[in-house]
Amino acid sequence: MRLSVALISLAALAACETPVPNSGAGVGFGSYAEYQAEREAQLIASGEGRGAGGATSGLDTQAISAEATAAINAAENAAAAPSTTASGPAPAAVSNAVGISAENDFSAVSSERSIEEDAALVAANKEAYVTIQPTALPSRPTSDAGTIVEFALSTTNTVGQALYSRLIPGAESRAARNCAKYPSPDLAQEYFLKNGGPEKNPQGLDPDGDGFACSWDPAPFRLAARR
Template sequence: MRAAPIAVTLSLLVLAACSPSVPDSGNVVYLEPVSPEARAARNAALQGTSGRGTVGLEPVAGSTTAVSSTPGAVGNDTTYTGAAPAQITHVTPPAVAVEQVEARPVPSRPSTGAPSVVGFALDTSHPVGQSVYARSNPSAERAARACARYASDDLAQAAFLNAGGPERDSAGIDPDGDGYACTWNPERFRKAIR
């Protein structure tokens, strides 16, 4: 029973030791203006036009520093005395050389002799379901079983065209005779070129 209060006390001590200390919010913020020479040197170094490897900001000699009027506050309630504070300037990066490359024609794809699914879609204009080719013994059940063998409708259409489609349908995957196997739809290919 005495172990629980000791464990609680130790864990509170550990948490107190681990907690970050709160900074003193009563500190005064000092801002010193930067001389025009130091600003020019910094800009030259940032743009890569000087031989100096480091960038330094030097305060203007004899200027009065800017002091925050409210402890811990920087921004809206800050008053400045003496010279103007340092200004942030926009630095333009140096120009980069651009190499002009001559345009070359796109290489042609080798022809395999097999019908192209995309080419077939673009060569046809009739909608899905419109009977264009005669089919003997069309069966929707047979077509559903045959279409289930293909991973996608594009593969089914490619196999259909390679087997003599759209005129012949030996696999029975185009029972309505529209020339489109399974649920393949050529419209997405047609829309791509519009």
């Protein structure tokens, strides 16, 4: 009974099994053996079939190796060649146009003098070096600017308004000659006050007797004091 059931099951499985498709079908051959036989015939006809020893001659490995080497060399040459763009060849590398000075270039210095000569030059420069010791500052020259300021503020008369008697013939021409010796009216007024003015008239600098030498004007000092 068990044997009958087993046989029935095997028969059912065999009926349900999907048939394996023929790999040679659909390419013009009834089976793969026919395709292989036809392909072998084509290889033999073209001289690429089996050799005398029965082995397939295959591809020429030496020819492949030579072609591969040539392709590699061509690729390396293309990589080493400078690339070009649509605007033209690649710009040349920018070099340092300024460079370094001859004193910092060993090759330039060595062509001009030897190491011994260079050492002698350094020693000569050290010998010529002079250290200047500091000295005391010079004294500031004194000025009587304060004197003329004080005098300007102590007076009220204007230029040309006589306060002092000056009865000297040719006083105007003498004053013109002597006033020309001073760079400015302020310096003339300083000298005038230091040497007895305004009561006296040293060098005839105040011919009109207003107390102001060489047309010196006290107005700016008076105006500054009022501000």
